Amino acid sequence: MKRLTKLGCGLAGYNTGVKHLVIDTSSSATVLGLAIGDKLIDRTSGPVKTHSREILPSIELLLQDSDIRPAELDAIIYGRGPGSFTGLRIAVGVVQGLAYGLNIPVVPVSSMAAMAHSVLEINNLPEARVFVGLFARLEEVYFGAYEVTAGGVPKETTPEGVVDVSKLPNLESGNWRAVGNATELWPKIESATGVHFESVTENTVPPVTSLLAIGRQIFEQEGGQDARQASPVYLREEVAGKPGSRSGNN
Numbered sequence: 001m002k003r004l005t006k007l008g009c010g011l012a013g014y015n016t017g018v019k020h021l022v023i024d025t026s027s028s029a030t031v032l033g034l035a036i037g038d039k040l041i042d043r044t045s046g047p048v049k050t051h052s053r054e055i056l057p058s059i060e061l062l063l064q065d066s067d068i069r070p071a072e073l074d075a076i077i078y079g080r081g082p083g084s085f086t087g088l089r090i091a092v093g094v095v096q097g098l099a100y101g102l103n104i105p106v107v108p109v110s111s112m113a114a115m116a117h118s119v120l121e122i123n124n125l126p127e128a129r130v131f132v133g134l135f136a137r138l139e140e141v142y143f144g145a146y147e148v149t150a151g152g153v154p155k156e157t158t159p160e161g162v163v164d165v166s167k168l169p170n171l172e173s174g175n176w177r178a179v180g181n182a183t184e185l186w187p188k189i190e191s192a193t194g195v196h197f198e199s200v201t202e203n204t205v206p207p208v209t210s211l212l213a214i215g216r217q218i219f220e221q222e223g224g225q226d227a228r229q230a231s232p233v234y235l236r237e238e239v240a241g242k243p244g245s246r247s248g249n250n
Helices: 051-065 085-102 111-123 183-193 208-222
Strands: 004-006 019-024 031-036 039-042 075-079 106-109 127-137 140-149 155-164 176-180 197-202
Touching (some): 106 208, 111 176, 127 183, 140 183, 183 197
Parallel strands (some): 127 176
16 A cells, blocks of 8 residues: 655655655665655555565565656665664665666665654754664664764764763753654663753654655755665674574574
């Protein structure tokens, strides 16, 4: 079933002829969408056990149901991670294969930045400072901190990383919101970063709307990359499991 959305975040009125495929498999969900101008068909599903079995048939079905031929796509926007080691390899492999065969560019988007961007829509905000915290193991978290605006690309205020909660960097004073699944670690995160979060949104999946909004801004400002340049971001390969997940396979 199609989930058709008219886009906001400054994308209303986007060129009706532009078609972008959006993919992210950094989490336990398969994030998938097709944007045609200012309309979006969202086919996100999950949690899934095996991205590799589902992603290509899902893309094929999405394009068929939308009456769009692969050759009509203008670019592929993909979540580059950080995230599941296997999931990211699957996404990058699919993106490279499709884009290279179609001779179209690819646009990488930080999966955590997309999660930060989603806080704007959830809270109906024009801008915000957002901390992303995803459970890694024990008291370690994957983290990122961003200044986010509805019409722009999230700006990192500190580099994305993975550390013990006690070693998190201090954040600039001000109003901050948080998103992720650090759950019982949020109080320790506040103590380590020196800020209090106005709100905490429990979520581990970068929404297709946020991936698209950021990806289109990057595409407009910088253009896309050659398909062969598509690559994942691993913060630390030896950490087992998915960021944001305490168990599961791809």
